[in-house]
Amino acid sequence: MYKKVVAVFCASKPTPEQYNAALELGELLARNQFKILNGGNGGCMEALARGCKQVQGGVCEGIVVTNDLPVESNPYMTSSINANNMFDRLNMLLGKADIIVALPGYLGTLNEIIMAVTMNYITDENQRKKKPVIVSRKPWEPIWNSICEELDLKPSHRSLLQFFDSNDDLIRILNSISS
Numbered sequence: 287m288y289k290k291v292v293a294v295f296c297a298s299k300p301t302p303e304q305y306n307a308a309l310e311l312g313e314l315l316a317r318n319q320f321k322i323l324n325g326g327n328g329g330c331m332e333a334l335a336r337g338c339k340q341v342q343g344g345v346c347e348g349i350v351v352t353n354d355l356p357v358e359s360n361p362y363m364t365s366s367i368n369a370n371n372m373f374d375r376l377n378m379l380l381g382k383a384d385i386i387v388a389l390p391g392y393l394g395t396l397n398e399i400i401m402a403v404t405m406n407y408i409t410d411e412n413q414r415k416k417k418p419v420i421v422s423r424k425p426w427e428p429i430w431n432s433i434c435e436e437l438d439l440k441p442s443h444r445s446l447l448q449f450f451d452s453n454d455d456l457i458r459i460l461n462s463i464s465s
Contacts, residue, residue: 288321288345289464293383295398296330297391304390305333311389311453312337316344318457320464323379326350326359326366330389335362349375349382376401380417385463387456388421399426403446416446418463420456423449 292315297304308330315322316338324331326348338344339362348363354371369375376398380386386402388395399421406416421430427449434444450456 288319290384290460291321291323291382292385292387292460293323293379294331294334294387294389295379295391295395295402296324296334296389297395298325298327298329298331299392300330300333300390304330307453308333308389309337311456312344312346313340314453314457315460316341316346318461320460322346323383324348325375325379326363328358328360330391332360332362335360335364338362339364349378351375380405383417385460386417386419387460388419388426390422390425396429399447406446407443418448419446420448420450420459423451 294311296308300308312322312334322334322338322345324334324346327350331348335346335348338346345364346362348359348366349369350359350366351369351372359366367378369378380402388399399419402417402419406419409416426447430447433439448459450459
């Protein structure tokens, strides 16, 4: 049995360093009994599933889009769910997760982070439980700081993101949330 469901947003076209870090993180998440959700495609999504698969009982579920994306889902997932389009996929990932994590990525990852933050922002207004959003300090902290400054966000909204510096740091944060 797993502690929590962690949706991980990440690069589909990573650098070798990003791929290896995601591979290690997949194994660490599984060893620490977290279920992984991701977009089910290649790149870091594949690396997470591959790392997870190295641990007996590890679970990595992919939410895949077969219509919009001309790519195959990766073979390392323990299961997959089909989404009609990218919007449905993101909605399912955010809805099924207890915790949101973002690794370094590009425009798609930035979009996913902003949607997760927006859901928590809306939650402020309707009193629903917020989901922690924990993102890699590099590259996301300077981008987030710029957004906060340019939009003159309140301190309570600035704190909608939490940052981590390494896989070990992330696991420590996740375990503190889950205990």
